[in-house]
Amino acid sequence: xxxxxxxxxxxxxxxxxxxxxxxxxxxxxxxxxxxxxxxxxxxxxxxxxxxxxxxxxxxxxxxxxxxxxxxxxxxxxxxxxxxxxxxxxxxxxxxxxxxxxxxxxxxxxxxxxxxxxxxxxxxxxxxxxxxxxxxxxxxxxxxxxxxxxxxxxxxxxxxxxxxxxxxxxxxxxxxxxxxxxxxxxxxxxxxxxxxxxxxxxxxxxxxxxxxxxxxxxxxxxxxxxxxxxxxxxxxxxxxxxxxxxxxxxxxxxxxxxxxxxxxxxxxxxxxxxxxxxxxxxxxxxxxxxxxxxxxxxxxxxxxxxxxxxxxxxxxxxxxxx
Ligand SMILES: Cc1ncc(COP(=O)(O)O)c(C=O)c1O
Numbered sequence: 265x266x267x268x269x270x271x272x273x274x275x276x277x278x279x280x281x282x283x284x285x286x287x288x289x290x291x292x293x294x295x296x297x298x299x300x301x302x303x304x305x306x307x308x309x310x311x312x313x314x315x316x317x318x319x320x321x322x323x324x325x326x327x328x329x330x331x332x333x334x335x336x337x338x339x340x341x342x343x344x345x346x347x348x349x350x351x352x353x354x355x356x357x358x359x360x361x362x363x364x365x366x367x368x369x370x371x372x373x374x375x376x377x378x379x380x381x382x383x384x385x386x387x388x389x390x391x392x393x394x395x396x397x398x399x400x401x402x403x404x405x406x407x408x409x410x411x412x413x414x415x416x417x418x419x420x421x422x423x424x425x426x427x428x429x430x431x432x433x434x435x436x437x438x439x440x441x442x443x444x445x446x447x448x449x450x451x452x453x454x455x456x457x458x459x460x461x462x463x464x465x466x467x468x469x470x471x472x473x474x475x476x477x478x479x480x481x482x483x484x485x486x487x488x489x490x491x492x493x494x495x496x497x498x499x500x501x502x503x504x505x506x507x508x509x510x511x512x513x514x515x516x517x518x519x520x521x522x523x524x525x526x527x528x529x530x531x532x533x534x535x536x537x538x539x540x541x542x543x544x545x546x547x548x549x550x551x552x553x554x555x556x557x558x559x560x561x562x563x564x565x566x567x568x569x570x571x572x573x574x575x576x577x578x579x580x581x582x583x584x585x
Pocket of ligand 1: 307460461462463464465483484485486487488489522523524525
């Protein structure tokens with residue numbers, strides 16, 4: 265039996281149209297994706313609502329999955345609607361009230377030349393209960409570390425795609441930041457501006473204006489980022505899309521991460537370790553605690569995903585319908 269300590273309540277994996285027991289899920293050791301990172305994936309959340317579990321912005325996530333697949337020339341073996349239904353049925357089959365849902369599409373076993381000419385495209389979907397990605401302090405604020413490694417650049421690949429291999433950079437930078445005692449990493453881009461976290465976008469608040477960057481600054485324009493901008497606009501909070509410099513970051517009143525896994529998390533301290541020759545510089549953001557706009561946006565976001573904001577119900581796909 266596989267240990268499911270880090271996959272609470274996972275019971276079944278959807279694999280190419282069939283459910284497998286969690287412990288029976290297998291891919292061959294010579295699968296193309298294992299060697300070259302030739303996979304695309306999504307991170308999606310479902311939340312408990314008064315009408316049973318509901319998946320947040322499922323259609324947008326599957327659109328992005330299909331876009332990612334197109335970027336790496338995958339011939340997708342299922343339609344968009346079939347993948348949507350498969351995600352819903354995976355939550356149902358696992359009996360989950362809330363879930364993190366992970367569709368993964370990859371080049372499987374067939375050949376190991378870089379061109380996967382005999383490697384079939386396979387799709388699997390896992391779902392389990394995944395709590396706060398950055399732990400309980402997510403509510404109060406996290407401390408981040410800016411590494412010397414610059415974010416992969418938007419001129420190197422289509423940053424609207426979530427490609428498995430690209431996440432190697434996110435992985436080791438996240439590990440380094442934690443080993444240094446911080447909660448998460450943040451990347452600068454080649455231009456020296458703030459890019460994003462390893463799996464999160466960054467938004468700042470200064471004098472009541474909410475600012476974030478876009479793909480031209482080498483970020484994935486996340487679905488949560490879009491959601492936060494839409495909520496802010498509905499609340500009448502001015503929003504701006506422009507590059508964010510290190511100075512902007514340190515002089516902002518509030519900073520937040522956004523992302524499906526982290527949801528909305530205040531950042532209360534930034535340590536710049538991007539230039540080892542000059543040493544580290546730490547700045548405290550605002551009063552060193554979650555700011556009012558971050559708290560307001562987070563509260564509304566959590567109400568929306570929990571089905572308690574009828575005006576945003578269109579973003580929810582109910583699992584039991
Ligand atoms: C690199 C990166 N940036 C930003 C995000 C946030 O995107 P989303 O809000 O769509 O989860 C993610 C997560 O998917 C990510 O991996």
